[in-house]
Amino acid sequence: MKRIVLGILAHVDAGKTTLAEAMLYVGGAIKKQGRVDRRDSFLDTHELERERGITIFSQQARIELPDSAVTLLDTPGHSDFSSETERAVSAMDYAVLVISGTDGVQAHTETLWRLLKRSAKPVFIFVSKMDLAEDRKAELMRAIKQRLDGACVDFCAPEDEVYESMAECSEEALDSYLSRGIVPRELTAALIRRRRVFPCFFGSGLKLTGVEEFLSALDRLTVETPAGPVFGARVFKISRDSRGARMTFMKITGGTLRVRSPIRYISDGKPFEEKAAQIRIYSGAGFTQTDEAHSGEICAVLGLTATRPGMGLGDEAGSVPPLLEPVLTYAVSSSSCDSHTLLTRLRELEDEDPQLSVSHSAQTGDISLRVMGPVQLEVISRLMNDRFGIPVEFGSGSVTYKETIAAPSRGAGHFEPLRHYAEVHLLLEPLERGAGLEFRSLCSTDELDANWQHLILSQLEEPPLTGVLTGSPVTDMRVTLVAGRAHLKHTEGGDFRQAARRAFRQGLMKAESVLLEPYYEFKLELPAAQLGRAINDLRSMHGSFTPGEGDGEFSVICGRAPVKAMRDYYRTMLAYTHGRGRMTLIPSGFEPCRDGAEAAAETGYDPLRDTENPADSVFCSHGAGVNIAWDKADAYMHLDVGSDRGSRTDGEEPPAPRLNRRNFSLDDKELEQIMEREFGPIRRRSYTPRVYAADDAFLAAESAKKDYLIVDGYNMIFSWEELRESGGDLDAARLRLMELLSNYRAFKGSELVLVFDAYKVRGGGGERFDHHGIHVLYTREGETGDMYIERLASEIGKNYNVRVASSDSLIQLSALRSGLLRMSAAELESDVRSVYERIRGVINGK
Ligand SMILES: Nc1nc2c(ncn2[C@@H]2O[C@H](COP(=O)(O)OP(=O)(O)OP(=O)(O)O)[C@@H](O)[C@H]2O)c(=O)[nH]1
Numbered sequence: 001m002k003r004i005v006l007g008i009l010a011h012v013d014a015g016k017t018t019l020a021e022a023m024l025y026v027g028g029a030i031k032k033q034g035r036v037d038r039r040d041s042f043l044d045t046h047e048l049e050r051e052r053g054i055t056i057f058s059q060q061a062r063i064e065l066p067d068s069a070v071t072l073l074d075t076p077g078h079s080d081f082s083s084e085t086e087r088a089v090s091a092m093d094y095a096v097l098v099i100s101g102t103d104g105v106q107a108h109t110e111t112l113w114r115l116l117k118r119s120a121k122p123v124f125i126f127v128s129k130m131d132l133a134e135d136r137k138a139e140l141m142r143a144i145k146q147r148l149d150g151a152c153v154d155f156c157a158p159e160d161e162v163y164e165s166m167a168e169c170s171e172e173a174l175d176s177y178l179s180r181g182i183v184p185r186e187l188t189a190a191l192i193r194r195r196r197v198f199p200c201f202f203g204s205g206l207k208l209t210g211v212e213e214f215l216s217a218l219d220r221l222t223v224e225t226p227a228g229p230v231f232g233a234r235v236f237k238i239s240r241d242s243r244g245a246r247m248t249f250m251k252i253t254g255g256t257l258r259v260r261s262p263i264r265y266i267s268d269g270k271p272f273e274e275k276a277a278q279i280r281i282y283s284g285a286g287f288t289q290t291d292e293a294h295s296g297e298i299c300a301v302l303g304l305t306a307t308r309p310g311m312g313l314g315d316e317a318g319s320v321p322p323l324l325e326p327v328l329t330y331a332v333s334s335s336s337c338d339s340h341t342l343l344t345r346l347r348e349l350e351d352e353d354p355q356l357s358v359s360h361s362a363q364t365g366d367i368s369l370r371v372m373g374p375v376q377l378e379v380i381s382r383l384m385n386d387r388f389g390i391p392v393e394f395g396s397g398s399v400t401y402k403e404t405i406a407a408p409s410r411g412a413g414h415f416e417p418l419r420h421y422a423e424v425h426l427l428l429e430p431l432e433r434g435a436g437l438e439f440r441s442l443c444s445t446d447e448l449d450a451n452w453q454h455l456i457l458s459q460l461e462e463p464p465l466t467g468v469l470t471g472s473p474v475t476d477m478r479v480t481l482v483a484g485r486a487h488l489k490h491t492e493g494g495d496f497r498q499a500a501r502r503a504f505r506q507g508l509m510k511a512e513s514v515l516l517e518p519y520y521e522f523k524l525e526l527p528a529a530q531l532g533r534a535i536n537d538l539r540s541m542h543g544s545f546t547p548g549e550g551d552g553e554f555s556v557i558c559g560r561a562p563v564k565a566m567r568d569y570y571r572t573m574l575a576y577t578h579g580r581g582r583m584t585l586i587p588s589g590f591e592p593c594r595d596g597a598e599a600a601a602e603t604g605y606d607p608l609r610d611t612e613n614p615a616d617s618v619f620c621s622h623g624a625g626v627n628i629a630w631d632k633a634d635a636y637m638h639l640d641v642g643s644d645r646g647s648r649t650d651g652e653e654p655p656a657p658r659l660n661r662r663n664f665s666l667d668d669k670e671l672e673q674i675m676e677r678e679f680g681p682i683r684r685r686s687y688t689p690r691v692y693a694a695d696d697a698f699l700a701a702e703s704a705k706k707d708y709l710i711v712d713g714y715n716m717i718f719s720w721e722e723l724r725e726s727g728g729d730l731d732a733a734r735l736r737l738m739e740l741l742s743n744y745r746a747f748k749g750s751e752l753v754l755v756f757d758a759y760k761v762r763g764g765g766g767e768r769f770d771h772h773g774i775h776v777l778y779t780r781e782g783e784t785g786d787m788y789i790e791r792l793a794s795e796i797g798k799n800y801n802v803r804v805a806s807s808d809s810l811i812q813l814s815a816l817r818s819g820l821l822r823m824s825a826a827e828l829e830s831d832v833r834s835v836y837e838r839i840r841g842v843i844n845g846k
Pocket residue numbers: 010011012013014015016017018019036037053054055056075076077078128129130131132203204205206207
């Protein structure tokens with residue numbers, strides 16, 4: 001028996017729940033047909049739903065047909081709850097789009113059609129309430145073909161007509177019809193599955209007409225979605241049972257889920273492995289507990305703590321971003337509890353509906369959330385009260401903004417505090433309205449490893465990138481990675497996150513940003529006498545509209561207008577039409593804000609104060625990280641700024657750090673404190689403590705006890721100006737360092753070991769050789785520089801004054817632990833340079 005998840009969608013009050021009840025009744029799943037208007041429906045189980053007579057939460061029920069085990073998913077139709085509907089779509093194999101015979105195709109029906117198209121769901125159409133619209137069938141069918149898709153076919157027509165209509169939609173159907181006079185069931189099912197044909201049925205959920213035929217067609221003309229053997233699932237809903245236990249509703253897309261088996265998933269970048277404590281199969285308000293759930297089924301799993309709607313589990317990776325977004329932001333407050341409690345409780349609701357985007361301003365203490373509209377606000381207020389006993393109040397509310405750019409812009413970000421390194425160059429380009437965000441890379445993998453590139457792109461996608469006008473999410477933009485650079489030893493994943501997000505913000509700071517505001521698509525029906533007034537109002541709101549047909553007494557206007565102007569219009573309109581007008585609003589994308597500058601100023605946002613989203617870069621100068629303002633940073637970038645291919649033309653040396661030197665050179669006392677805390681009392685070797693400075697370099701060489709200098713090679717390469725200029729060519733840099741140090745050693749006469757830390761090098765077996773009088777050493781795989789230095793120091797410390805040159809704090813710590821003298825990379829550099837000057841002086845006879 002095949003398993004099918006069938007979702008039911010439509011605009012509000014179209015008759016979805018009534019049709020679902022009818023299917024359950026006719027299909028034998030329930031003994032008595034429940035009724036929405038009598039508050040006893042099987043599917044609208046929540047108190048709030050029964051009170052209001054609308055569906056708020058998606059809900060499922062099971063029907064056994066001769067050949068199929070069907071899970072019906074009923075969804076809310078009110079546009080305030082369309083996020084809930086959208087989430088449910090991800091769990092469906094097929095959708096049933098219900099159209100009310102009395103209302104016909106609505107703007108919201110078209111929105112749903114787009115949603116189903118985007119998620120490539122095959123669709124059956126059921127036109128309900130035909131008991132009230134018996135003579136309108138032909139007209140309805142025309143509107144469906146015209147406004148939804150020409151491939152919608154009336155399956156209630158005589159068989160021959162159905163075949164002919166299908167033959168118009170597909171060559172395969174045409175061939176079959178011409179040669180055999182029929183379109184066989186398998187081909188019909190395949191065409192429906194591939195969205196080449198959309199079968200339409202007519203009937204009445206309330207009067208139970210056409211329902212049996214519809215069920216039998218669903219049984220015959222659906223196919224099971226293929227599934228692999230490995231467990232995978234798509235989460236579509238989080239909710240709590242009557243005892244408050246957290247339930248994750250999922251559609252199993254592969255394999256079998258067994259109770260107590262571990263489930264793996266990634267939430268907020270962190271991997272989770274949790275056990276399915278209990279598996280429930282819900283039907284209406286009741287459920288049965290089961291030991292296993294199979295692919296093609298929907299179940300509720302208890303025991304998962306960090307799942308989110310849209311998320312994939314197990315083999316089903318990735319998450320589905322939502323298309324519909326809340327357009328209004330409201331401040332929330334409560335006089336009966338403190339703000340911490342309020343925030344915690346709101347976050348519990350947000351757990352179930354992430355689109356609420358509950359936020360808390362650290363500066364003002366304000367708590368706000370996002371909603372689709374006023375009915376959702378009422379529901380939140382009821383839930384807060386019923387569940388937690390917290391009455392809440394909402395502020396007047398404002399629209400939610402988005403941002404984009406007017407023209408292409410480039411951004412570069414560099415992140416290089418000590419022992420870190422990453423540089424990223426991005427190209428930002430505006431896309432058409434409604435396109436959303438796109439990410440891609442044009443960077444060659446010779447230049448930057450593919451893994452790093454993946455990481456950069458994924459880190460740009462989450463959490464949402466924000467703009468510099470109002471700190472709102474950005475959209476309609478393509479972000480291209482054009483160049484990037486990693487460091488063999490010092491780059492970690494987090495460094496690219498820093499560099500990439502800084503590059504993005506710098507690109508925005510350079511660009512001309514555009515503030516976008518949300519629009520509604522509206523339909524206004526009002527007495528013809530008031531048409532003039534309505535048109536005037538709509539003009540002043542800067543709405544675009546077309547007065548539609550009317551019947552003489554009433555007129556219809558459809559169009560689009562800014563949410564900001566339209567959201568309070570309902571009351572105005574009711575007043576001047578004396579309650580006779582009707583208005584429906586559906587969120588319909590974003591458009592440039594007319595008074596953008598003013599609106600942005602009202603939010604009081606200052607990008608330079610947004611410390612969580614910096615546009616500045618961090619460079620390394622003399623061994624320490626310095627912050628360089630976004631508008632100065634380009635001059636210091638290591639890759640060429642402005643060309644599509646990041647050729648290597650290292651930028652200028654950034655100015656010396658203004659911060660104190662503690663970052664790279666702790667004083668002895670501090671080091672000792674750290675050491676004692678970490679490793680207990682210091683075991684001291686006897687040595688003559690002295691400060692080694694550039695000026696007494698020559699004295700040092702003449703010291704009685706011979707000097708032994710251990711140099712941390714990579715640390716010098718990434719700290720010394722001259723070596724950094726080799727532009728990432730490590731071989732060249734190493735060779736140059738060896739040359740400099742062998743001259744230095746020749747002049748000073750000390751023993752010198754140059755250590756290259758091969759800790760992370762795969763299969764590095766360690767290597768040592770002499771180069772013009774200095775000892776060069778690559779540590780073995782797994783042996784860090786500090787480990788090696790400790791070992792060497794313990795062997796030779798008795799006979800030499802051992803000094804260690806490194807700005808690496810780990811190595812400095814280790815040197816201190818062994819009782820050695822230390823010098824920073826900058827100190828050794830200036831020492832080497834002064835020796836070089838002396839040599840030149842000698843050569844020039846000065
Ligand atoms: N005459 C008639 N009335 C119907 C039919 N189907 C539904 N209704 C009525 O239409 C109203 C809305 O029906 P629901 O089934 O709640 O509609 P819905 O699409 O589930 O509504 P939401 O879930 O709130 O979007 C109710 O009063 C039903 O009794 C039908 O086939 N014929």
